[in-house]
Amino acid sequence: MRHAKKRLQLNRFTSWHEATIKSLARNMILCQSIKTTLTRAKASRHMVERLITMAKENTLFARRQAQKVLGEHKLVNILFNEIGPRFSKRNSGFTRIISLGRRRGDDAEMVIFELTEIEKKETKKAKLAKEAKLKPSQPADEVSAENPVKGKVSGEKKQEVAPKENPAKDKKPQKKFIGGIRNIFRKKSDSL
Numbered sequence: 801m802r803h804a805k806k807r808l809q810l811n812r813f814t815s816w817h818e819a820t821i822k823s824l825a826r827n828m829i830l831c832q833s834i835k836t837t838l839t840r841a842k843a844s845r846h847m848v849e850r851l852i853t854m855a856k857e858n859t860l861f862a863r864r865q866a867q868k869v870l871g872e873h874k875l876v877n878i879l880f881n882e883i884g885p886r887f888s889k890r891n892s893g894f895t896r897i898i899s900l901g902r903r904r905g906d907d908a909e910m911v912i913f914e915l916t917e918i919e920k921k922e923t924k925k926a927k928l929a930k931e932a933k934l935k936p937s938q939p940a941d942e943v944s945a946e947n948p949v950k951g952k953v954s955g956e957k958k959q960e961v962a963p964k965e966n967p968a969k970d971k972k973p974q975k976k977f978i979g980g981i982r983n984i985f986r987k988k989s990d991s992l
Contacts, residue, residue: 808843821847824913826870828895829879833914841897841913852894852915855884886917 810817824844827834829851851869854862858880866876887894893916900910 808839810839810843820844822869822871824848825851826872826875828913828915829870829875829883832883832918833912835900835910836913837903838897838899838909838911841911844913845895845897849892849894851879852883852887855879856888858884882919883915886919890916 810820812820820840821844824834824836824840825847828844828848847869851866854866863876863880866879867873870876870879896914896916898912898914900912902908903910
């Protein structure tokens with residue numbers, strides 16, 4: 801008899817079920833917020849919270865246990881160096897499930913499954929706009945390095961230099977087929 805053996809099977813046989821949950825846990829550590837179905841989020845919540853609890857301990861044994869689940873040193877380092885310290889003051893409640901409604905094709909309930917404390921990453925456009933605001937514009941009467949007297953006394957307008965055209969546009973893009981093959985056969989680091 802199967803007393804107290806209830807779990808969300810996700811209509812999969814055992815190895816497929818475990819692989820699905822591990823995949824969701826890996827994506828959760830990498831992206832910190834994923835869009836999935838409600839049953840998958842509930843099924844993988846236990847594993848994600850267990851991994852974060854291990855990351856709070858930050859011992860060698862905990863790192864090896866996390867390596868068994870995640871399978872990549874990069875993900876283990878993200879978990880233990882970034883996510884673990886962020887949740888050091890919390891005892892539980894590391895994840896949350898936010899409802900999005902139902903999916904059109906099969907009417908499955910869709911959710912956003914995310915960490916409660918997400919570190920926002922700035923996009924490149926936002927960084928460029930921020931840098932442009934931070935750079936002060938140079939006043940016209942500022943002393944130039946070449947001719948300090950001319951900038952102060954005469955008050956003439958500075959000549960604007962036309963921006964140079966980008967020579968990279970004229971060149972043909974390099975083929976990256978060999979680089980792609982190189983990445984396939986590259987060895988992963990063995991260090992924890």
